[in-house]
Amino acid sequence: MDQILRVNLEHFTTSNEAVAEAWAGLGGRALTSAIVAAEVPPTCHPLGPNNKLVFAPGLLSGTSASNSGRLSAGAKSPLTGGIKESNVGGTAAQMFARLGIKALIIEGLPKTGLWYSLHIDRNGVTIHEESELLGLGNFAVLEALQTRLGGKLGVLSIGPAGEMRLASANISVKDPSGKIRSHGRGGLGAVMGAKRIKFITVDDSGAPGIQIADPEAFKTASRAFTKALLDHPVSGQGLPTFGTNVLVNILNEAGGLPTRNFTYGQFDDHDLISGETMHDTIVARGGKPKHGCHAGCVIQCSQVYNDKDGHYLTSGFEYETIWGLGANCCIKDLDDIALADSIMDDLGIDSIETAVAFGVAMEAGLLAWGDGKEMLRILREEIGKGTPLGRVIGSGAGSVGRTYGLTRVAVVKNQAIPAYDPRSVKGIGITYCTTPMGADHTAGYATATNILNVGGQVDPLKKDGQVELSRNLQIATAAIDSTGMCLFIAFPALDIPECLPALISMINARFGIQLTGDDVVGLGKSVLKTERGFNLKAGLNSAHDRLPEFFASDPLSPHDAVWDFSDAEIDAFWNF
Amino acid sequence: MNITVKLFAHFRDGRFKVAEHHYPSGADCRQVILALGFRLGEMGIVMVNGQHARLDQTLNEADTLALFPLVGGG
Numbered sequence: 001m002d003q004i005l006r007v008n009l010e011h012f013t014t015s016n017e018a019v020a021e022a023w024a025g026l027g028g029r030a031l032t033s034a035i036v037a038a039e040v041p042p043t044c045h046p047l048g049p050n051n052k053l054v055f056a057p058g059l060l061s062g063t064s065a066s067n068s069g070r071l072s073a074g075a076k077s078p079l080t081g082g083i084k085e086s087n088v089g090g091t092a093a094q095m096f097a098r099l100g101i102k103a104l105i106i107e108g109l110p111k112t113g114l115w116y117s118l119h120i121d122r123n124g125v126t127i128h129e130e131s132e133l134l135g136l137g138n139f140a141v142l143e144a145l146q147t148r149l150g151g152k153l154g155v156l157s158i159g160p161a162g163e164m165r166l167a168s169a170n171i172s173v174k175d176p177s178g179k180i181r182s183h184g185r186g187g188l189g190a191v192m193g194a195k196r197i198k199f200i201t202v203d204d205s206g207a208p209g210i211q212i213a214d215p216e217a218f219k220t221a222s223r224a225f226t227k228a229l230l231d232h233p234v235s236g237q238g239l240p241t242f243g244t245n246v247l248v249n250i251l252n253e254a255g256g257l258p259t260r261n262f263t264y265g266q267f268d269d270h271d272l273i274s275g276e277t278m279h280d281t282i283v284a285r286g287g288k289p290k291h292g293c294h295a296g297c298v299i300q301c302s303q304v305y306n307d308k309d310g311h312y313l314t315s316g317f318e319y320e321t322i323w324g325l326g327a328n329c330c331i332k333d334l335d336d337i338a339l340a341d342s343i344m345d346d347l348g349i350d351s352i353e354t355a356v357a358f359g360v361a362m363e364a365g366l367l368a369w370g371d372g373k374e375m376l377r378i379l380r381e382e383i384g385k386g387t388p389l390g391r392v393i394g395s396g397a398g399s400v401g402r403t404y405g406l407t408r409v410a411v412v413k414n415q416a417i418p419a420y421d422p423r424s425v426k427g428i429g430i431t432y433c434t435t436p437m438g439a440d441h442t443a444g445y446a447t448a449t450n451i452l453n454v455g456g457q458v459d460p461l462k463k464d465g466q467v468e469l470s471r472n473l474q475i476a477t478a479a480i481d482s483t484g485m486c487l488f489i490a491f492p493a494l495d496i497p498e499c500l501p502a503l504i505s506m507i508n509a510r511f512g513i514q515l516t517g518d519d520v521v522g523l524g525k526s527v528l529k530t531e532r533g534f535n536l537k538a539g540l541n542s543a544h545d546r547l548p549e550f551f552a553s554d555p556l557s558p559h560d561a562v563w564d565f566s567d568a569e570i571d572a573f574w575n576f
Numbered sequence: 577m578n579i580t581v582k583l584f585a586h587f588r589d590g591r592f593k594v595a596e597h598h599y600p601s602g603a604d605c606r607q608v609i610l611a612l613g614f615r616l617g618e619m620g621i622v623m624v625n626g627q628h629a630r631l632d633q634t635l636n637e638a639d640t641l642a643l644f645p646l647v648g649g650g
Contacts, residue, residue, distance in 0.1 A: 233620065233645065233646035233647070234646055234647060234648040237645075237647075238585065238645065238646065238647030238648055238649075239647075239648065239649065241585070241586065242585055242647060242649075243649065244649030244650060245649065246584075246585055246647045246648075246649055247648075247649040247650075249584050249644075250584070250621065250644060250647070253582070253584075253623055253626055253642045253644075254623065254626055254627075254628075255626045271593075275585070275649075276584065276585060276588065301649070318649075319649045319650070441650060442650065445650050447650065448648060448650075451621070451628075452620070452621065452646070452647070452648045453620060453621055453628075453646065454646070454648060457628065459628065460628075461627070487650065488650070491648055558626055559626065559627070
């Protein structure tokens with residue numbers, strides 16, 4: 001029987017609760033957002049006693065469905081001041097689901113001044129005082145816990161950034177290789193740090209496992225779904241070979257690769273940091289071009305990147321990180337960026353927010369453009385040690401911009417804009433403006449249709465069709481984020497007619513229900529409206545659904561593109 | 577006319593990264609793609625001077641033609 005685990009840190013109580021009827025059909029993002037909207041006062045301080053940190057596996061997590069191992073985390077974000085959902089691979093989602101845990105809710109703050117950990121097993125959740133691992137980076141925490149507890153342990157932890165409650169702190173989740181995936185965006189690590197939880201361990205031995213209502217129907221649908229994933233050229237071939245970083249050269253060619261803190265649309269040294277170069281480097285050094293972030297992933301977009309001597313340097317080395325420290329900070333050395341990726345994982349800070357913050361810091365003159373070695377020093381010596389400068393940069397791009405009085409600060413709702421310039425990829429600009437998450441490319445990935453010719457083609461340089469495109473993608477994404485599915489299933493779902501029906505059939509077979517395509521669209525709409533409703537009550541309204549002014553005033557080379565949507569055109573997004 | 581052709585991802589295998597090629601005046605994207613030994617069905621993204629192009633778009637002297645297989649990320 002599925003249940004909700006609740007931990008109250010003010011009274012040090014835990015409980016196993018039956019799932020409220022309204023939440024029974026929800027999972028992942030739909031559930032974390034519903035719980036946050038129902039239980040968190042929208043005007044509360046994100047780091048105060050009234051915020052709650054919620055984790056929920058998706059509807060299909062724990063089943064044999066391909067790519068269904070994503071875990072959602074939700075809270076009021078200390079970065080945006082609005083609702084946040086951030087999802088991640090790793091092993092925890094599948095363990096939660098096998099244990100019958102629909103959600104974990106962590107509420108209150110301890111008044112003791114001490115630190116704690118949580119342990120989850122088949123009996124529920126327990127609270128333990130923790131002192132030994134405080135101050136340690138995530139990799140050391142994982143290693144120590146493996147020694148302490150042994151076995152196949154799921155781990156969610158925060159690094160020093162989370163302990164310092166920095167607004168770009170993330171929550172790290174152990175992956176099947178014993179490395180790290182991240183609930184990256186929106187500062188959820190700071191919420192966990194405010195609650196003084198250093199880590200959560202999960203042991204699913206003796207778990208009841210997943211009951212499939214109609215195993216035969218599930219198997220048939222699952223087979224069709226996996227086939228669609230493998231047949232599509234993006235999920236079946238492109239992503240496994242080149243990873244997400246194949247986008248460097250594409251966005252550069254299209255003039256949408258934000259360069260030198262969003263000043264230009266192309267980077268002269270793009271080839272040095274490109275997916276093609278990275279692939280050849282990985283192969284030459286004996287790394288792995290293909291790697292999955294969770295068991296059951298058939299797309300394998302991740303990779304293992306070794307250093308010059310053939311030793312492990314990092315994995316989960318994504319386009320956004322490489323773009324952010326590469327083109328946007330003009331750093332040309334992929335090894336410096338890979339080392340930074342690993343340090344950011346260890347400190348537990350979001351690599352998008354931090355990379356954009358470094359671009360603003362370079363504009364402020366804190367370090368020279370392209371100075372990878374100084375960037376690495378600041379990561380280790382300033383952010384890692386919590387110096388005043390480190391805390392300014394570690395609190396995100398908006399924090400650096402405010403501290404140094406700058407206007408070229410690419411954020412929406414104070415969250416950094418990622419790797420697609422909205423002037424020349426206009427559909428993604430609508431997503432940055434309107435998603436309740438703050439600037440987030442994954443919330444409605446219009447780049448697919450603007451640039452990649454997936455799901456049709458909408459001209460990236462024109463306004464026509466962009467609002468509708470972003471709306472449809474955001475609705476679909478909110479639904480996908482609720483299933484536990486990796487967002488990359490959207491590539492085949494947009495092009496292969498059998499893909500989405502197979503996904504819905506799997507949900508129906510899992511629960512013995514009869515959802516239709518319309519129901520799933522309805523779910524996506526309802527998630528977005530729940531999130532928007534929370535934000536409005538928190539004080540985030542249409543005035544916050546805007547890009548910074550410089551995107552309208554400063555043309556972007558090579559197409560001299562500017563952001564030219566009127567307020568009314570943007571606000572029409574919410575007409576559904 | 578001279579056209580700069582750029583290839584990306586696995587299109588580079590056994591071919592080239594970037595090259596300047598000479599084509600008869602009035603050639604379109606389709607003709608260049610076929611002359612390079614590609615099948616039209618392999619094309620994911622075709623850009624001329626950084627903008628998405630149709631296969632029947634006519635090329636002009638000194639244009640840059642960029643060819644990508646269907647790839648993606650995010």
